[in-house]
Amino acid sequence: MSPYIMSTSDLILRVFVDSIPILPEFSTQIRRIEVESQVNLPSSCEIEFTDPDLTIPMECGLDIGNFVEVRAVTGDDAAGEAIFFGQVETLEIQFENSGGKLSVVRAYDASHRLLHGQKTMGYPMMSYSEVAEAVGAEHAIVTEAVPHPVVHEMVVQANETYWDFLVRLAKEIGYVVNVAINPLTGTPALHFGPTMPAETAPPSISIDPSPLSFSIGDDRIINLEASVSGSGITAASSARGWDQSLGLPSLGEAPTMSDTSLNTVLPEELGAELGGVNQFVRLENLTGNEAATEAASEGLAARLSGAYANIEIEMRGNPSIMPNRAISLADAGLLTGEYTITSSIHTFAPNLTGYRTSLVCSGLEDRTLAGLQDSAVTSSKLTGVYSAVVTDTEDPEAMGRVLLSFPWLSETYVSPWARVVQPGAGQMLGWQILPEPTDEVLVAFENGQLNSPYVIGGLYSQDRRGAIPFGEIVQGAPMIRAYTSRDGHQLIFNDSPENTSLTIQTTLGASCMVRLSPETGIEIITLEEQPIVITSASDVTVNSEGAVLVNASDVTINGEGDVSVSAEGALELSSTGELSIAASSVNVEASGDISLVAPAVDVSGGIVNLGA
Structure with missing residues (x-):
């Protein structure tokens, strides 16, 4: 037997407060009840009373914040079947010349808790289903999330309500979000998963x-409209992305096949016939790796294909008609088949039409394909550049990435690992300069997505100044360009007319310095007794077209082999002290005269030969 109530003429809708039906003196004043439900939207309930004194909502317990339940009941089944359970959010009064004063109560299902306020936060290393479970738990809503295999490095809620956030995630992978009601107990549960x-x-x-x-x-059917259309459909759908770890594009593709509409017309055949080899390509949200791109392609295909068929039925009251349930339709020609309900409206007007139900089967989207364009995109794109603060530079993958906080956006949110723009970056090329934790940096976002930041540069401020005062750097025009490391090591380009030079120095110039100047040449300077050492594994040659001058307190020349000193002109050795020449043997030979001049000359030896 079916677990659902069959549609009968004596079905009515009854209002319950705290599981107790409202008193007959109030229920007889009900002019209209309307319960509207749709996948990816909160369900709503509107109850309209004829109320001359405008007191009925308060008298029957329908104050703002109280819980209300609507059930379809018959005379034989007073418990009936639940079609709505939610919380009163709005009270309204109306007046009609013909109908008098009216009190209107509006309530929303449990998902309304996810619509109060916007938030920015990140969910690291989680699938979308795990995120849905975390959100449901945070808001004390029983959650039924169908697992999804793709795990994301960081899932970012970008200044969105929790509801918009979940809907965006669901649409990206072809899931739906809605609060389903247990027809017997009336218990609500947040559903996050594929369509039925x-x-x-x-x-x-x-x-x-x-x-x-x-x-x-x-x-049972009062009227019905059904259609199938190939307008805008393509045989395949494609999502695109960029894998930041690999530095490569990620491309996904999925056939346009529907499991929400099954009839003799196939959407992939319509797409091939009308669209040829063209694809519906999604660029609104760039994904971060191949698996995520494939999942997004499948989700896009599911949304696109589901829109090709549209079924609308108005019928006598039928509480079994709820979103994400499947119906069958016979004797409908080429539209005979099975369809998944997208939305339903249950209306009870006791003095007019009684209990009526309407349904729409139109896939995962509104049935206009234009709605696909921004259906799975975050509501707020970050299209400019923004200030951020570096919080960490210890990239676990050693790719030179940093973590960022955005104090203007959230006190707690920390970004995924963000790549830093490096001038001239390439294979074994370019600068490698990372900002420090607490540094202020300027950030841009890939495709405007908060989960894909890039650091494009660092910023100075009143409290964070450069090592060289800007008053010295700018003298009518920028004269000095410099890079300073954390320990004060500097590369300084000075273009001032009186001191044009390139300087490399340590500790802000307090220890070692190399200065290259077109005016004074090359200077190598140490200031704190640091030695200067030149080491070569091969020859060292000093060439000069002018003089070479070496001044020092002591000069020592050591050679492990021969030492040769030669000159094309005169060679002079002079000293104000002694001159000592010591060797195993000494040969003095001249092609001309040898002259020894001194007050006295001593020549001594074992044998002394003097001859001509």
């Missing part, structure tokens, strides 16, 4: 009839 496949619909012809199977001419 249309093939799960009950058969249109069965010994045991179902409230979810229909045929053209069915006496």
Whole structure:
């Protein structure tokens, strides 16, 4: 037997407060009840009372914040089937000349808790389903999340309500979000998962009839419109992204196949016939790796394909008609088949039409394909550049990335690892300069997405100044360009007319310095007794077209082999002290005269030979 109530003429809608039906003196004043539900939207309930004294909502306990339940009941089944459970959010009064004073109560299901306020935060190393479970737990909502295999480095809620955030995630991967009601207990649960496949619909012809199977001419149906269209459909859908770890594009593709509409017309065939080889390409949200791109392609294909068929039925009251349930339709020509319900409206007007139900089966989106363009995009794109503060530079993958905070946006949110723009970066090329923790930096976002930041430069401020005062750097025009490391090591380009030079120095010039100047040449200076050492594994040659001058307190020349001193002109050795020449043997030879001049000359030896 079916667990659902069959549509009958004596079905009515009844209002319960704290599981107790409101008193007959109030229920008889109900002019209209309307319960509207749709995937990816909160369900709403509007109750309208004829109320001359404008007191009924308060008298029957329908104050703002109180819980209300609506059930479809019959005389034989006073408990009936729940179609709504939610919380009163709005009270309104109206006046009509013909109808008098009216009190209107509006309530929303449990998902309304996810619509109060916007927030920015990150969920590291989680799938979208795990994020949905975390959000549901935070708001004390029972959550049924169907697992999804793709785990993301960081899932970012970008200044969105929790509801908009979950809907965006769901649409990206072809899931839906809605609060489903247990028809017997009325217990709500947040559903995050794929749509109910249309093939799960009950058969249109069965010994045991179902409230979810229909045929053209069915006496339950008041009117019906059904259509199928290939407008805008392509045979395949594609999402795109960029894998920041690999530095490569990620491309996904999925066939346009639908499991929310099953009939004799196939959307992929329509796409191939009308669109040829063209694809529907999604660029609104760039994904971060191949797996995420494939999932986004499949989600796009599901949304696109579901829009090709549209079924609208108005019928006698049928509480079994709820979003994300499947119906079957017979005797409908090429549209005979199975369909997943997208939205439903239950209306009870006791003095007019009684209980009526309407349904729409139109896939995961509104049935206009234009709605696809921004359906899975964060509501607020960050299209400019923004200030951020570096919080960490210890990149676990050693790629030179940093973590960022955005104090103007959130006190707690920290970004995913962000790449830093490096001038001239390439394979074994370019600068490698990372900002320090607490540094202020300027950030841009790939495709305007908060989860894809890039650091494009550092910033000075009143409290964070450069090592060289800008008053010295700018003298009518920028004269000095400099880079300073944390320990004060500097590379300084000085273009001032009186001191044009390139200087490399340590500790802000307090220890070692190399200065290259077109005016004074090359200077190598140490200021705190640091030695200057030149080491070479091969020859060292000093060439000068002028003089070479070496001044020092002591000069020592050591050679492990021969030492040769030669000159094309005169060679002079002079000293105000002694001159000592010591060797195993000494040869003095001249092609001309040798002259020794001194007050006295001593020549001594074992044998002394003097000859000509």
